[in-house]
Amino acid sequence: MRRASLLTAAALAGVVLLATGLSACTAGSSPSGGATDFSGVQSATIQIESEGTFANPDNGQTEEQAGLGSGFFISSDGLAITNNHVVVGAGTMKVHVGGGDTVYNAQILGSSECLDLAVIKVDGTGFPFLAWQKGDIATGEEVYAAGFPLGDPEFTLTKGIVSKSAAQGQTAWASIDQVIEHDAKIRPGNSGGPLVNAKGEVVGVNYASVAELDSNFAIHRDAAQAVVQQLTDKTDVQSLGVNAQALPLDSAGAASGVWVSSVKAGSPADAAGILPGDVLLRMAGKSLAAKGTLQEYCDVIRTQGTDGTIDVDVYRPSEDALYRGQFNGKALTAVTVPGIGASSGGDDGRTYTTITDQSGALSMEVPSDWTDVDGAPFTSDTGRKFLDLRASTNLQQFSDSWGTSGATLSASPATDEAALDPQVIFDSYASLTAQCGAPKADAYSDGVYTGQYRYYSGCGGQSDYVIVVAYPADTSYVLVVTVAIASQADLPAIEHVMGSFAATF
Numbered sequence: 001m002r003r004a005s006l007l008t009a010a011a012l013a014g015v016v017l018l019a020t021g022l023s024a025c026t027a028g029s030s031p032s033g034g035a036t037d038f039s040g041v042q043s044a045t046i047q048i049e050s051e052g053t054f055a056n057p058d059n060g061q062t063e064e065q066a067g068l069g070s071g072f073f074i075s076s077d078g079l080a081i082t083n084n085h086v087v088v089g090a091g092t093m094k095v096h097v098g099g100g101d102t103v104y105n106a107q108i109l110g111s112s113e114c115l116d117l118a119v120i121k122v123d124g125t126g127f128p129f130l131a132w133q134k135g136d137i138a139t140g141e142e143v144y145a146a147g148f149p150l151g152d153p154e155f156t157l158t159k160g161i162v163s164k165s166a167a168q169g170q171t172a173w174a175s176i177d178q179v180i181e182h183d184a185k186i187r188p189g190n191s192g193g194p195l196v197n198a199k200g201e202v203v204g205v206n207y208a209s210v211a212e213l214d215s216n217f218a219i220h221r222d223a224a225q226a227v228v229q230q231l232t233d234k235t236d237v238q239s240l241g242v243n244a245q246a247l248p249l250d251s252a253g254a255a256s257g258v259w260v261s262s263v264k265a266g267s268p269a270d271a272a273g274i275l276p277g278d279v280l281l282r283m284a285g286k287s288l289a290a291k292g293t294l295q296e297y298c299d300v301i302r303t304q305g306t307d308g309t310i311d312v313d314v315y316r317p318s319e320d321a322l323y324r325g326q327f328n329g330k331a332l333t334a335v336t337v338p339g340i341g342a343s344s345g346g347d348d349g350r351t352y353t354t355i356t357d358q359s360g361a362l363s364m365e366v367p368s369d370w371t372d373v374d375g376a377p378f379t380s381d382t383g384r385k386f387l388d389l390r391a392s393t394n395l396q397q398f399s400d401s402w403g404t405s406g407a408t409l410s411a412s413p414a415t416d417e418a419a420l421d422p423q424v425i426f427d428s429y430a431s432l433t434a435q436c437g438a439p440k441a442d443a444y445s446d447g448v449y450t451g452q453y454r455y456y457s458g459c460g461g462q463s464d465y466v467i468v469v470a471y472p473a474d475t476s477y478v479l480v481v482t483v484a485i486a487s488q489a490d491l492p493a494i495e496h497v498m499g500s501f502a503a504t505f
Helices: 221-232 268-272 295-304 395-400 422-427 492-498
Strands: 045-055 062-073 079-082 090-097 104-112 117-122 142-147 156-170 175-182 194-196 202-210 215-220 242-247 257-263 279-283 310-316 321-327 352-356 362-367 372-374 385-392 406-413 440-445 450-459 463-471 477-485
Touching: 045 079, 045 142, 062 142, 079 221, 090 117, 104 221, 117 221, 142 202, 156 215, 175 202, 175 221, 175 295, 202 221, 215 221, 242 279, 257 268, 268 321, 279 295, 295 310, 352 385, 362 385, 362 406, 362 492, 372 395, 385 395, 406 492, 422 450, 422 463, 440 463, 477 492
Parallel strands: none
Antiparallel strands: 045 062, 045 090, 045 257, 062 079, 079 117, 090 104, 104 117, 142 156, 142 194, 156 175, 175 215, 194 202, 202 215, 242 257, 257 279, 279 310, 310 321, 352 362, 372 385, 385 406, 406 477, 440 450, 450 463, 463 477
């Protein structure tokens, strides 16, 4: 559906790659009562086969499939660490230990899409396990990436050094404060495997690479250790239950968002009605993945909390439809786009920008070429105070004639009967709409706001004109949205405005 990111998560490719570099370790066992040493890294490294319903962002297809990744034991009773993107959404998991033929069952205990970490419990006891490196992790330190390239049960190990001990951790698969950049090559299928030092101690958890730059990334030991106990105790961390990948704005102008490869059963995302193949466009009024990373998505979670009520706007490619709802609140509902219905109207190839008013309380998405923006509040002729946001290619022409497209979003506390009566508000636009044909009138609903709309055609012989009067569930304030469309090329702007407008009071 969209172009792939340069940053490739090691578990997503569908080819078998051969490892190079240092030869594989021989299997070893744990010293009595303790962790295994370097010779036993293979014995403590696992291959994970996750089977479930996953959606592929490259072609948009959703199907039952198996994905392969790596992981490693951190205790003899079967606790193991891997990546969130390796296991979340899986219906079943099969685990091979140290490259052996025996198949073990496993259970996901806890996960985090923002940290791209998960802790699983493998059935059994007496497993060899790895210890964590103590002390500082230094640039130039010798490290080894361990795991099982996709489709190959043969253990591999590659050698390198730590290039950066505190790298930038904003990627398409995670938003992490502590990341290690190294040049011990990791390959598809090595996601979740350990990055170890010359003693066999864990320095980090491998999760991504940039093949073109020969850069490889591991989640820093400290970041992993900080949440291991919570994940072990079945507490998800910085997670709404999504197997997520950020999709940046592409060359065709398709909007950025967070692709949902799979959904964890019973999670806030599952309860909201998020499905594999959905694209999360905005959360809490914030546009997502503008730079092709999960930073905005995770910043919202860190601010609102995983149990907070978070507004979300969703595009569902399988239906070509927009949805709006909430995590930990209202389930997704198809957005009523006046004059269009629930359909998204397709991708018009234009780029869109989220704008806000002077107070930061109002926001909406408009075509990027609508650069004439005004976010100043105003007071109506009746003395009612409104927050206001409007945009067009030329606001003066938009205001003075029907020949220029544009949009407005106004909001005011609903403190009297007039504000709670949509017809009173529609009547206030009578001098404008008298220049239009008879309107199409219907109820408006988008999962967050409900109300009524009027869709007028032939205004001034040139434009279509939409007025929406909408209220939140508690009817504490009224929103008035207008969009004037002077050309067919601007028609999709209705969809973007209606699918994005929001207010916070």
